[in-house]
Amino acid sequence: MRVLLDGFLRVFSSLALSVALLLMLGLLTWLGTLEQVDHGLFEVQKRYFESFFLVHHAGSIPIPLPGANLVLCLLFVNLAVGGMARMRRDRRTAGILIAHAGILILLLSGFVKMYFSDDGHVTLFEDQRANHFESYYRWEIAIAEDLGDGRLREHVVPQEDFADAQGDRTARLGSPELPFEVEVSHYMPNSRPTPKGPMFEVAVPVVDGVFLQGRELAAEAETNIAGAYVSVVERDGTRTDGILWGMDAHPLTVTAGGKDWAIDLRHERYAMPFTIELEKFTKVDHPRINMPKEFSSDVAVIEGEASRPVKISMNEPLREAGLVLYQASWGPGGARPGDRLFSTLSVVRNPADKLPLYACIVIAAGLVIHFTRKLAGYVRREAGA
């Protein structure tokens, strides 16, 4: 046991492992950069950087590689054991230890961001308001129950529960509160509803003359539109078939158990603890050329009865109740002067928001201490020589 632990510590604290991990991380970073040309950032990020293992295709040769996530986890251990716990501690290594501590904070903030943060956007025309933001990439199925007095009660199913129901595989979504189950099949991350013509056959069901056509994943992942086939199966076995598509203007409606229900596939929504209203969006170009100089959104942050004005502009986000709102973009793309514009604010909930800044300060301090020591030594030696 003792031997095993010692061996483990020796391997994990070795400089050889550090160098090997760094080189592997460098290789992954390089490959992941080049792959973006063909596959877009989002896909590459999932495959190369957020994964534990991957298979890289160099031409037609498959090469199995560890993912950057695994490499960074190992690096974290290597650094904590070899670069902190088991390292000599004296005046000569003080700077190094501090810098290593900073890197650990940085890696930690990365893990926190990856596993505990939400991000999305809220897009508003002037005078519109919202109290939630929605994901760019993730989908959910919302089952809304008409309570009869003008109110709706929503049952929300996250993407994990139906994303595997691809092809003929099915996922059954249900809850004791619902008088039916929703059977999902043929989930497609990117799809378009297409009319079925008489001249061709399709391998998927056709509902009311329309079928879902699957598409390649787009390089710009936020342009993917998910779709799926659903069957609403009531307790007595009655089935109602339908198609859900992410950009449908109207949800699928069914009547069951004496009530009306609306089923909708939409981008995942996250509630905000306040409401935001876009009062004015401003876009200023440089004089006489078509290049934006600045854009900003004047918004009202409304909490209960209280409302206060805030200006959100490039490089100046709003930080409020654990959320950060950024001026991300605007549209529509081909707008002419005088057209009604919308403003897109990116919204991020990241518990580690400020950690990189602290890490940066710690690392800078450590490196400055260490290298100043080295430099002073060098100058002394050269002057003595």
Next chain:
Amino acid sequence: MKLLVAIVVALTCVASHGAAQEPESRRVPWSDGIVELAESLPVQDGGRVKPLHTFASFTLLRLNGKRSLTTPSGERLGPTEWLLDILVFPQTAIGYRQFLVQNDEVIAAIGLSVDERKKRDRYTFEELRPGVGRLFELARQYTLIEEADRSSVQQQVVHLANNVDEFMRLAGHLDFARMRLRVGAEPEVAELFDASVVPFHAVVRAAPGLHELADGVAGRGEALAILRAAADVGGASGSLALLPPVAPVDDEPSWLTPDDVFYRSYDEGRLADEHAEALRSFVALVDARLDPGAFERELAGLHARLTGLAEARGEYASVGLEVAYYKAKLLSWSLYLFVFAFLGLAFLWLRPRAKVLYAGISGVAGIATLLLIAAIVVRCVIRGRPPVSTLYETVLFVTCVGAIVGLAVEAVNRRRLALSAAAIFGMIGLFIANGYELLDKQDTMPSLVAVLDTNFWLATHVTSITIGYSAGMFAALLGSLYLLAKLARFKRDDRAFYKGLARMVYGVLCFGLLFSLIGTILGGIWANDSWGRFWGWDPKENGALLICIVQIAILHARMGGFLRDHGVCAAAAFGGTVVAFSWWGVNLLGVGLHSYGFTSGIHDALWTYYLVQWAIVGLGGVAWLLERRNAAADRLRAVPGRPPEEIAESKAA
């Protein structure tokens, strides 16, 4: 569509003038006084106020491939003189060979003959004129093709069409000042004017009245005809915004062309006296074109009027400085001095004890660096920005930091090595800066997109990243020198020489890591503040990370004993290509948030560098193997009892 309209107008202007009167020409060179006044006229172009000299330089560079032009009569014109000729004597300027065509297939494609012309040659507007219609037609088709997918000839057709269009706009710019209209056929119209033949500014003044007549019945026909004529010549003036608004900058950021002034008077009945007077000055200026003395007086009047308006808005402060910056040619002088220092160093290595030579060369390299620093500082003052905000400026700054680091190290160790490296680095860096400017042919002090409009982050993140690039490249240069010296068996027995060199590489790597790492993290913090994510695996971010990883890996491999001096130098030399990939290579990928800047054509230069640098690393490996074999052979020969002198001799042989 806009392009086509402009063509028709400009074409008719140039053509009608050519036909209507004897081609007149300038009889004497533009006097220094005239040139000085003209070059310091402010103009709003590319989103900022700049001297006419800067505008003329980059326009001439785009058309002619260089910043001067030789006329058929052998006169050598600077950019401002050339622009004056186009504006004031367009009939002369159409005969200048000012359109550089890289490949005569372009000329053949627009249906013109290329007999007796070189493949790469310059053409006059007169020569191109018969093919201009076809040129624009082709260019319109080719612009529908993605730039990356265009063939070289297609790209050159588009380029030539843009240049011809720009020339025609400039040639027609002062048409408004040449125009005279006969008015007063209708009494209602005559009432609006106090003469029967009137210039443009009188029409501008009368525009609200003419507008009213045009909406009514009496005098409608003539009013419409006058307005149409004024709109036509005004439209030709659309390219140079020389007239500052009277209102403060915040209320009215955009400068005006004569066309704008006309429409403002016509549409809104608004005409500032200053603008009416300025238009009158343009007319007087053109009238005085054949009398150099009178022309200079009129130009001085116009200059005072326009700069007065710009000054009142606080937009003239750095125009004079910018003219001085370009005329002083600080960067050219710096480049010459670096080259001179480099040549001197060749002698210095042959005569190691020449103290005066050493001091002299150090001085020259020092002055070259100071000139470079001065150039960067002046650019900061002109734009009110930190030193680096464009790709071009990264080159200047990287060069400058490398030279400073080299000279500082030299001051400490006085081994001549760092001095040599500083001179080489300065020379190559400024050569690249110059090449980039000639390739890009755009103003090197452009307006910045919204996200870059932050002096805090430009000063911190961009500056530290760029210092990191500089250190990485400088370490690569020193490492390469080490490898090449080993290969050439230079000073092969001087262990201190190699030890010292390797130690410098190590030191510069440490310096570089500090700035690369801090710069990269600061970039993340900036991204977190403006886009909401600290790190997004964007290509530019990855490039910066790669630099950090390589430098950290080298330092740890050295620590662990996996790399010795030779290995560290080879790794640092390889690291240069990683820096180059991050600095230039990722921009060529064409993806991500950071893919700014003009980069086509840089591809070849970048790959040349990669290959040269990798070859040096490879040769360094060969040198290492040879050294090991020789060492083994020496050990074999060093049999016991053999005197050491003998071994030394056999080595020397």
